[in-house]
Amino acid sequence: MRLGLSIANQGYHYAAWRLPESPADNGLSLAHHLECAQIAEAGKMDFLFFADQAAVRNTDDPRIRRDMEQGHLKLEPTILCSALAAVTEHVGFVMTASTSYLEPYSLARRLASIDHISNGRAAWNLVTSTSVDEAKNFGRQGPESSQKRHERAAEFLDVMRGLWDSWDDDAFMRDKASGQYFDRSKFHFLDHAGENFKVRGPLDTARPPQGWLPLVTAGTSPNSQDFAAEHADLLYSAQPTLPLAQEYYASVKKRLAAAGRAPDALRVMTGMMPIVGRTEEEAKAKFQRAQDLLDPKVAHGMLIINHFPDLSHLPLDAPVPDLSMTDHHNTPGRDASFTLTMMERARREKMTIRDLFAAVSAGFWHLGVIGTPQKVADTMEQWFTEGAADGFIIQPPWLPGSARDFVELVIPELQRRGLFRTEYEGRTLRENLGLPWVPSRYATSTAA
Numbered sequence: 001m002r003l004g005l006s007i008a009n010q011g012y013h014y015a016a017w018r019l020p021e022s023p024a025d026n027g028l029s030l031a032h033h034l035e036c037a038q039i040a041e042a043g044k045m046d047f048l049f050f051a052d053q054a055a056v057r058n059t060d061d062p063r064i065r066r067d068m069e070q071g072h073l074k075l076e077p078t079i080l081c082s083a084l085a086a087v088t089e090h091v092g093f094v095m096t097a098s099t100s101y102l103e104p105y106s107l108a109r110r111l112a113s114i115d116h117i118s119n120g121r122a123a124w125n126l127v128t129s130t131s132v133d134e135a136k137n138f139g140r141q142g143p144e145s146s147q148k149r150h151e152r153a154a155e156f157l158d159v160m161r162g163l164w165d166s167w168d169d170d171a172f173m174r175d176k177a178s179g180q181y182f183d184r185s186k187f188h189f190l191d192h193a194g195e196n197f198k199v200r201g202p203l204d205t206a207r208p209p210q211g212w213l214p215l216v217t218a219g220t221s222p223n224s225q226d227f228a229a230e231h232a233d234l235l236y237s238a239q240p241t242l243p244l245a246q247e248y249y250a251s252v253k254k255r256l257a258a259a260g261r262a263p264d265a266l267r268v269m270t271g272m273m274p275i276v277g278r279t280e281e282e283a284k285a286k287f288q289r290a291q292d293l294l295d296p297k298v299a300h301g302m303l304i305i306n307h308f309p310d311l312s313h314l315p316l317d318a319p320v321p322d323l324s325m326t327d328h329h330n331t332p333g334r335d336a337s338f339t340l341t342m343m344e345r346a347r348r349e350k351m352t353i354r355d356l357f358a359a360v361s362a363g364f365w366h367l368g369v370i371g372t373p374q375k376v377a378d379t380m381e382q383w384f385t386e387g388a389a390d391g392f393i394i395q396p397p398w399l400p401g402s403a404r405d406f407v408e409l410v411i412p413e414l415q416r417r418g419l420f421r422t423e424y425e426g427r428t429l430r431e432n433l434g435l436p437w438v439p440s441r442y443a444t445s446t447a448a
Contacts, residue, residue, distance in 0.1 A: 001384045001419055002234075002267055002391030002433060003411075004094065005040040006049040007033060010070050011398035012273055013361060014302055015293035017070035019398055026399070027074045030083055035400050037084050040091050043407035044421050046432055047092035047123060048084070049216075049236075049393055050077035054101070055133040063310060064301035078110050085118035092121040092429030094216050094234075099152055100129040101138040104159040105199055112164060112208045120209030120428030124160075125216040125236070128153050150223045155194045157231055161212050162190045165440040166202030169211070188442055210430045212438045216269075220248065228266060229255035233435050236393055237270045238366045240338060245270060245367070245388035267390040267433070270383065271366035273397055274376045276405040283370045290397060291358055299357040306360065307339040316354045320346040338365040366395065373409040380410075381419060 009027035010016040017024050026032040040048055056072045058064045066072065081093040093114070097107055115122040128149035129135070132142045143149065171186035190201030217228045218236035228235045235252060239245035253263050277283030300312040309323045320343070342364045346356050362368040367383070369376050383389045396402040414420040426432045 001380070001389075001414070002269060003043075003045045003420065004047045004049045004269060004391070004393040005036065005045050005403055006051065006271070006393050006395045007036050007399065008051060008395070009074060009399075011402065012395045013290045013294075013397035014069060014298055015290050015295075016398035018293040019290065019401075021401065022398060024070075025073075027070070027072075030075075030080070032399070033075070033080060033084060034087060036403055037088050037091055039400055039403050039407050041088055043411045044424060045091060045394075045407075045411075046391075047094050047121075047429060048081075049094045049125065050081065050096055051125070052077050052096035053129070053131055053134050054098070055131055055137050057131055057133045058301075058305060059133070061301075061304070063304055063312065065295075065297045066301075068295055068298045069301075078114060081122070082114055082117055085114060085121060088118075088121075090121075090424045090432075092123055092214075092432065093118065094123040094125050094214075096125040096127055098127050098129040098134075099156040100127075100143065100149055101134070104156050104197060105163060105201075105203070108160045108163040109203055109205055111160075111213055112203060112205050115208035115210055115213055116205065120430065122208070122210070123214040123216055123234075123429055125218075126153060126157065126232075127218070146221055146223045150227050152196045153227065154231070155196050157215070159190070159192050159194075159197050159199050162192060162441065163199070163201050163203040164208055164212055165442060166190065167207050168440055168443060169207055172206060207440065210428050211440065214430055214433060214435055225252055225255055226259075228252060229261065230259045232266055233433070234267050234269050237268050237389065238338075239270060239388070240341070240364055240367060242383060242386070242388055245383060246386065249388050264390075269391045269393045270389040271395050272380070272392045273363045273366060273368045273395040274406055274410065275362070275368075275370040275397055275402065276373055276376055276409050278372065278409070280371050280375070283372065286402075287358075287362065287370050287397075291361060294357060294361065296357075299361075302360060303356070306365065308343065308356075308360075311353055311356075314353055316357075317352045320351050320353060320356050322347055367392075373413045376406075376410050377413040377417065377419075380414065381417060384419065 010022050016022060037048055059066050077095040081095050111122055111124055130143050135143050166188055168186035172182045173180050188202060190199055192199045214233040215231060216234040216236060217232040237248060239248050249268050252268055256263055256266055275283050275287045277286055296316060304310055369379050380392060394406055415422050424432055
């Protein structure tokens, strides 16, 4: 299986920053991110994943107490990964960048540069930006429709890959005796003129070491799945239960066939938040320690952000009411069906509001597991072998502690079962992911 580590400031738990051992300014600390990178590399993990949005979100809603949460201050991922690449050797870097508000030429040269700096360990998480707050930072009132965003993304990606092919892999002779630096016949103008972009090229750097950087996407909508099936190498999935994950996995793999690609051309990577202890009791105690620091004001905002109804008027130990979810089902953003399922479970299990906070904090839109290394590995093995995931992107509830727990406790168990590598196989991220080399479009046409 493939494994990535997602770095989100102090971690994915809303109270992670309040843990005594967690410096509250870790989001801006290079040393913190380097420690996380070293932990991932020690565990032979494939990559670090850096989610990103160019906005501080939901600051206009007084019900959402952003002033009490972590995660607003962060480093821009391409700049951060440039620094991390210089002091690591094997682990890859998946950097988020939006096709909605950037220009392909500037992003192509930036990502190509990082691929050169890292000797072929860069990847791009392509997003199309659904946030209203982000849109307003770029002069829009809101995001475009899904159809328009994905049409722009497809053209953006085509331009990016065309620019990465500006120079053939062997274009640079650098012959000091003759004075010829490059072979003119292996140098190409893109001359792209499309609906959204007009780009001449060529790119002012050599073809990246990986040729085309691995492409990561996410999303549950039909447009998102179609886009991934046609273009992506990895798909970041968020599914909380095995049946839902199997359904999503089958849907994506079916679309691959329709796009003329092999089933293993796209790896489905499920988001997973493991809380690991040497015993079940230790794992539960670790989770409860974080839960005890979760302020109810923050917890209520956490529910609202994730499309739950506003329950702040109810006592914490009151039962979750049987409220209509009609107004929340069509909320843009994350798939609200997960919220509907969680509310049904809360009523079925007679949860209190406090119980609902704990259930959501432990993972409701992605896979959450609290337990021993064997329990976590059992879950991962089942999902991996029963058609739900090709790998996992670990979402540590707090950093660096829970990332270290996973590497030191779970990875050896996966290795013992023959499910995960004991050494890196290749030099580049593409090689370690088992992805084939993609020749330049010009080399392909010449060979034909």
